[in-house]
Amino acid sequence: MSASTVATSRHEREWSKYQQAIFRDVADGQGHAVVMARAGSGKTTTIMKALQYVPPKKRVLMAAFNKAIERELAERAPQGVEVRTLHGYGFALLRRADSKVAVDGNKVKALIEELLGPELRAERRDTLDRCVSLAKATLAKTEEDVRRLVDEYDLDVPAPEVTTFAQEVLALLDACAARSETVDFDDMLWLPIQQNLAPRKFDRVFVDETQDLNRCQVVLALRACADGGRLCAVGDDRQAIYSWRGANPDSVPRLIKALKANVLPLSVTYRCARSIVAVAREVVPDLEAAPGAEEGKVAKASEAELRRETKAGDFVLSRANAPLVKLCLSFLAEGRPATIIGRDIGAKLATLVRKSEAKSVPELRRWIDDWASSQEERLRRKGKDASAVRDEAECLHRLVGGSTSVSAVLARIERLFSDEGDGARIVLATTHKAKGLERERVWVLKDTYRRNSVEEDNLWYVAVTRAKRDLRLVRSAA
Numbered sequence: 487m488s489a490s491t492v493a494t495s496r497h498e499r500e501w502s503k504y505q506q507a508i509f510r511d512v513a514d515g516q517g518h519a520v521v522m523a524r525a526g527s528g529k530t531t532t533i534m535k536a537l538q539y540v541p542p543k544k545r546v547l548m549a550a551f552n553k554a555i556e557r558e559l560a561e562r563a564p565q566g567v568e569v570r571t572l573h574g575y576g577f578a579l580l581r582r583a584d585s586k587v588a589v590d591g592n593k594v595k596a597l598i599e600e601l602l603g604p605e606l607r608a609e610r611r612d613t614l615d616r617c618v619s620l621a622k623a624t625l626a627k628t629e630e631d632v633r634r635l636v637d638e639y640d641l642d643v644p645a646p647e648v649t650t651f652a653q654e655v656l657a658l659l660d661a662c663a664a665r666s667e668t669v670d671f672d673d674m675l676w677l678p679i680q681q682n683l684a685p686r687k688f689d690r691v692f693v694d695e696t697q698d699l700n701r702c703q704v705v706l707a708l709r710a711c712a713d714g715g716r717l718c719a720v721g722d723d724r725q726a727i728y729s730w731r732g733a734n735p736d737s738v739p740r741l742i743k744a745l746k747a748n749v750l751p752l753s754v755t756y757r758c759a760r761s762i763v764a765v766a767r768e769v770v771p772d773l774e775a776a777p778g779a780e781e782g783k784v785a786k787a788s789e790a791e792l793r794r795e796t797k798a799g800d801f802v803l804s805r806a807n808a809p810l811v812k813l814c815l816s817f818l819a820e821g822r823p824a825t826i827i828g829r830d831i832g833a834k835l836a837t838l839v840r841k842s843e844a845k846s847v848p849e850l851r852r853w854i855d856d857w858a859s860s861q862e863e864r865l866r867r868k869g870k871d872a873s874a875v876r877d878e879a880e881c882l883h884r885l886v887g888g889s890t891s892v893s894a895v896l897a898r899i900e901r902l903f904s905d906e907g908d909g910a911r912i913v914l915a916t917t918h919k920a921k922g923l924e925r926e927r928v929w930v931l932k933d934t935y936r937r938n939s940v941e942e943d944n945l946w947y948v949a950v951t952r953a954k955r956d957l958r959l960v961r962s963a964a
Contacts (some may be wrong), residue, residue, distance in 0.1 A: 504752050505532050511750055513539040518745040520738065521720040524773050525951035526757025529720055533692060534562045544689040547710055551695040572703045575710060576674040579683045590668040594618050597661045602654065613641050617655050622676035623700040632656065640870050675702045687712035696721030697738050698728050704741065717745065724770045724944050727918060757924055762950060762957050769947040787958040792929050798823060799909040801925040803917055803949045805934035807831060808880035810914040814902050817912055825904040827915040832903025835881055836896055844892055854882045917949045928953035933962045
């Protein structure tokens with residue numbers, strides 16, 4: 487379909503100027519493109535429509551961010567478009583090379599025990615496991631690369647042991663590559679690149695959530711693009727908030743530069759009312775309210791108002807977890823259904839409780855203080871921010887409060903944290919956990935946001951744009 491036929495019907499004339507420009511680029515454009523899709527801008531609807539403008543007989547891959555989105559897009563994509571996650575695409579390459587390859591989520595843990603012995607302390611095993619994952623995500627290859635990961639991601643490795651640790655990580659990477667008959671989640675992306683497997687090529691590759699991709703995913707997506715093919719990367723550089731798991735906050739600008747890509751804005755939000763857009767524009771000035779959008783409501787609120795007026799279905803968002811634990815316990819004590827999104831957060835806190843080996847609540851409290859003190863001191867020596875450690879310690883102390891036994895603390899953690907936030911409960915979440923979600927009314931714990939860097943500003947932008955009509959900015963009582 488040529489550009490001249492774009493937006494000729496009555497229905498298509500309702501698409502915004504930004505959407506129509508994307509359709510024209512897909513139909514007749516040259517080179518790679520990056521769609522800068524702001525929060526609530528209808529990116530999925532836009533890209534699904536854009537796929538209809540791909541010239542005929544082109545091989546098209548739509549790379550979805552996760553399995554849930556893959557299923558949704560597969561139902562909506564035009565016939566002939568292949569929809570896969572990048573993990574799925576990579577795993578298919580591995581299966582094509584070896585039809586018997588099997589998935590083993592504990593592959594690295596088993597290799598650590600096999601190569602370094604079962605007597606290795608649990609903390610060292612966990613740190614090695616995390617570093618191997620980061621090394622795959624960032625395509626680390628040298629001892630210096632691993633040292634950089636230890637520093638950048640605040641891995642708990644004493645300075646005198648860094649050289650030995652880096653050598654262990656490199657040995658584990660070699661073992662992962664050698665034992666290619668089994669793969670874990672990271673291997674699905676990393677091994678096709680490591681083994682230089684011949685990729686399946688597509689004339690058009692569309693990649694979603696580009697700002698959240700790590701280096702390994704970006705390289706695999708580029709390999710899927712045929713010579714002379716075109717990549718269309720869709721994302722929002724101001725929603726880059728996952729640097730802690732290997733996604734670079736500068737990934738979108740770097741990709742634009744590397745590809746010499748055309749930048750196509752998608753700036754109109756169809757989610758947020760005008761007053762909410764005005765708040766978000768303090769961080770992202772090109773965000774626009776949709777034509778005819780209602781004014782909505784933005785209001786300051788106290789903690790007392792939050793506790794009194796919050797109702798089932800509302801979001802309560804925070805930069806940190808500890809304030810959410812305090813509020814959730816309060817709501818539950820009042821008989822009001824509430825949950826904190828993030829079963830993995832609860833699992834990590836439970837792991838710390840078990841790690842303490844405490845036999846009583848007082849003993850557990852002492853262990854929490856000692857653990858936090860040692861971790862903060864370690865981070866201070868490295869010149870790193872210790873706020874995450876303080877947040878975890880405060881979470882644990884709040885969870886311990888009123889408990890009569892360590893088992894009761896573990897039961898409380900199990901009850902509070904969930905991966906589901908339905909309309910029958912008050913839903914509390916950190917901004918990281920709320921990304922991609924929305925609610926009519928959102929309470930944001932304003933004082934938990936630091937606003938001292940680009941990524942911190944991004945967190946604020948993501949938080950306020952979860953609200954559709956009603957945004958409450960809550961100040962602490964202090």
